[in-house]
Amino acid sequence: MSESVPNEYPIELSPVDITPYKKGNTGVNYVTTLDSGKPGPHVGITAVVHGNELSGAITLDYLFQNDVRPAAGKLTLAFANVDAYHSFDADDPTASRFIDEDFNRTWGLDVLDGDRDTVETRRARELRPIIDQVDILLDIHSMQHKTPALMICGPLAKGQQFAKDLGTPEFIVSDAGHASGKRMRDYGGFGDPDSPKNALLLETGQHWEENSAYVAVDTALRYLKLLGTVDVEFGQDDHLELPDDQKLIEVDGPVTIKNDTFRFAEAYTGFEVIEDAGTLLGWDGEEEVLTPFDDCVLIMPNRRLVKGQTAVRLGRVVG
Numbered sequence: 001m002s003e004s005v006p007n008e009y010p011i012e013l014s015p016v017d018i019t020p021y022k023k024g025n026t027g028v029n030y031v032t033t034l035d036s037g038k039p040g041p042h043v044g045i046t047a048v049v050h051g052n053e054l055s056g057a058i059t060l061d062y063l064f065q066n067d068v069r070p071a072a073g074k075l076t077l078a079f080a081n082v083d084a085y086h087s088f089d090a091d092d093p094t095a096s097r098f099i100d101e102d103f104n105r106t107w108g109l110d111v112l113d114g115d116r117d118t119v120e121t122r123r124a125r126e127l128r129p130i131i132d133q134v135d136i137l138l139d140i141h142s143m144q145h146k147t148p149a150l151m152i153c154g155p156l157a158k159g160q161q162f163a164k165d166l167g168t169p170e171f172i173v174s175d176a177g178h179a180s181g182k183r184m185r186d187y188g189g190f191g192d193p194d195s196p197k198n199a200l201l202l203e204t205g206q207h208w209e210e211n212s213a214y215v216a217v218d219t220a221l222r223y224l225k226l227l228g229t230v231d232v233e234f235g236q237d238d239h240l241e242l243p244d245d246q247k248l249i250e251v252d253g254p255v256t257i258k259n260d261t262f263r264f265a266e267a268y269t270g271f272e273v274i275e276d277a278g279t280l281l282g283w284d285g286e287e288e289v290l291t292p293f294d295d296c297v298l299i300m301p302n303r304r305l306v307k308g309q310t311a312v313r314l315g316r317v318v319g
């Protein structure tokens, strides 16, 4: 089990029962591919890459309950780290993030083709042939802290453009990922500037915040409509208002923890803007960590401050 961290947020959401979707139709448990029989992209939505993140599972359940059928191309709906999801315990809600390791750091070819044997590498290898077939992916996550939803679009122009075309959420974060391993969003053609494939990683809000489920459903519906996978009437009563404008934040690089202890100077929760370069952010071991540039935006400060992991991402608003 992953290390639990104290949770100060109310548990407003409950895990939905996903066992009706176990059999699926692809030969891989908890993966369903619906085929319109007509030309069009193979569109995917993935949920519970992290087992304690409920809004994606609620969204896939919503789509199944509303009998979603692609009007063009194919639609794959996949629950990723189901073993972790099934270990969810409302009394210790952070512990179900993963079983052996973070599933979303196992998508480098060195890991997928290697011999590291964990619950998560086994599941990633099972899902890999499915993800290989998907042209466009929306991977739904949620966050430790209660901050506005954000879309992680990767480092490439094609991801930034896709997040803008979608028009929501307000904040788009463009980054290259983590030192500790590749995300599914960055795997294969998704991370290749010359491939037409594309992927977005949505952070819908705080893990157990009711609003994060509405954000997840709304964004998934807009995504499916943008790609022509469902028509505009589908689920129209469940839309939220679009933000007036979107802000693109480019991450300069993650702050990767080098020592056995790391602590922040303040209880950051995310989206703080630190005006002056050289401001103290925290200590990595004995070493001071300073903001490297003016107007530095803190993205998703981590509460699991473990050596080799990302402590926080530092970004600039560029558009």
Ligand SMILES: [Zn+2]
Pocket: 049, 050, 053, 141, 142
């Ligand atoms: Zn996540």
